Amino acid sequence: xxxxxxxxxxxxxxxxxxxxxxxxxxxxxxxxxxxxxxxxxxxxxxxxxxxxxxxxxxxxxxxxxxxxxxxxxxxxxxxxxxxxxxxxxxxxxxxxxxxxxxxxxxxxxxxxxxxxxxxxxxxxxxxxxxxxxxxxxxxxxxxxxxxxxxxxxxxxxxxxxxxxxxxxxxxxxxxxxxxxxxxxxxxxxxxxxxxxxxxxxxxxxxxxxxxxxxxxxxxxxxxxxxxxxxxxxxxxxxxxxxxxxxxxxxxxxxxxxxxxxxxxxxxxxxxxxxxxxxxxxxx
Numbered sequence: 001x002x003x004x005x006x007x008x009x010x011x012x013x014x015x016x017x018x019x020x021x022x023x024x025x026x027x028x029x030x031x032x033x034x035x036x037x038x039x040x041x042x043x044x045x046x047x048x049x050x051x052x053x054x055x056x057x058x059x060x061x062x063x064x065x066x067x068x069x070x071x072x073x074x075x076x077x078x079x080x081x082x083x084x085x086x087x088x089x090x091x092x093x094x095x096x097x098x099x100x101x102x103x104x105x106x107x108x109x110x111x112x113x114x115x116x117x118x119x120x121x122x123x124x125x126x127x128x129x130x131x132x133x134x135x136x137x138x139x140x141x142x143x144x145x146x147x148x149x150x151x152x153x154x155x156x157x158x159x160x161x162x163x164x165x166x167x168x169x170x171x172x173x174x175x176x177x178x179x180x181x182x183x184x185x186x187x188x189x190x191x192x193x194x195x196x197x198x199x200x201x202x203x204x205x206x207x208x209x210x211x212x213x214x215x216x217x218x219x220x221x222x223x224x225x226x227x228x229x230x231x232x233x234x235x236x237x238x239x240x241x242x243x244x245x246x247x248x249x250x251x252x253x254x255x256x257x258x259x260x261x262x263x264x265x266x267x268x269x270x271x272x273x274x275x276x277x278x279x280x281x282x283x
Contacts (some may be wrong), residue, residue, distance in 0.1 A: 003061060004156060007165075014166045016026045018125040019048035021175035027192065028174055028233055030122045031247050040250045044133075047254070051133040056140045060161065063144040064154035073151015080151055089152030093160045096146045100139060101210040103179035112257045113138070118206065119256060120249040121238040132257060160264040167213040171195040190215050197228045201236045201243075205229065232234070 030037075053060070058066070067073050075085040104114035116132045131139075149156055171190040186194045190211045198209040208225040211218050218224035228235040237245065241262040246252045 004159075007162060008077075010162050011165060014169050015125065018159060018169050018175070021125055022173055025175045026121075026169040027176045027196075030124065030174065032122055032245070034124075036248050037120070037122060037124075038126050038249055040253060041130045042121070043250050044062065044131070044253065045129040048129075048131060048136045052136055052140060055137050056144075058144075060140060060143045060147050061154050062158050063146045064152055064157040067151050068154060071151075072073055073147075075150060075153075076151040085151070086153050086156035086159075088146050088158040089147075089150060090160050092150060093143060093152065094147060094164075094212075094214045095156070095217060096143065097139075097164065097212055098210055098214075100142050102221075102223070103134070105207055108170045109118075110135075110138075115239060116253050116256045118239050119253065120199075121243065121247055122174075123172055123176040123237050125169045125172055126228070127167035127199070130253075132254065132258065164213055171212065175181060186215050188215060189213060196232060196235070196237075198227050199237050200228050200230075201210050201238055201240050202229060214282075 023103070067076070071077075075088070080088070098194060104110040113132050113135045117127070117130050117135075120127045122129055143157075157170070167189065170194050170197060173192050177185070177191060177248065182191050182193050185191050190209070190213060194209055194215065195204050201208055203226055205225055208223050209218055210223055230236070236243075
């Protein structure tokens with residue numbers, strides 16, 4: 001099977017599994033209907049895919065194949081065996097994604113683009129797919145630079161991208177893990193309860209738990225927050241300046257990086273946050 005076919009089949013399988021878990025074991029009551037939010041978030045990922053294929057047709061795997069053919073990168077120059085280059089490459093890419101995410105919160109221009117992801121007032125598996133096309137292109141350029149600099153094997157790059165995509169859907173998913181399992185699992189990988197803290201309206205919580213896959217980086221760099229201040233059922237999701245129905249619309253969302261920032265308000269209570277709904281619906 002082609003790379004695209006493998007990616008699509010794995011994406012659909014993980015998406016279906018997470019959607020089922022959300023239906024059977026929901027962690028939070030959603031504010032907006034799934035129909036409205038999912039339509040917007042899935043349309044955004046379709047736009048991302050189209051833009052990426054046009055702007056960056058080689059993608060990171062293509063860059064890795066080109067680097068392998070030319071013998072480029074530190075791993076090739078050092079003569080590392082495939083297994084070691086693959087393992088180190090996976091970890092380096094994971095750290096690179098963590099670092100990119102951290103920078104997206106600290107550099108104002110990058111934050112203007114990244115905040116579309118955080119504007120979602122609910123968090124579920126489709127939030128994992130809600131990234132502005134500009135951010136997707138920048139992210140691919142960054143990953144390609146890492147792949148080229150180190151000469152990471154193409155197989156490792158493909159595995160990493162599939163794992164990262166699946167891990168993002170897993171840790172954004174709105175389902176309840178047994179607390180004991182969560183405590184052990186988050187020592188290795190980012191769990192839904194761990195990442196949900198990152199989507200809090202409270203700035204100190206938003207500026208923590210940047211990991212998408214391996215959980216170690218936030219502990220190493222002291223950006224780890226164990227639990228949200230208001231609890232997982234009581235915490236308010238999104239950004240204080242966008243506690244309205246705007247983020248559920250695709251045109252509003254895609255235009256967000258180019259809008260004049262709205263005035264931030266006080267952190268709303270959970271009851272106040274839930275009071276702004278579309279069509280009066282609660283999912």
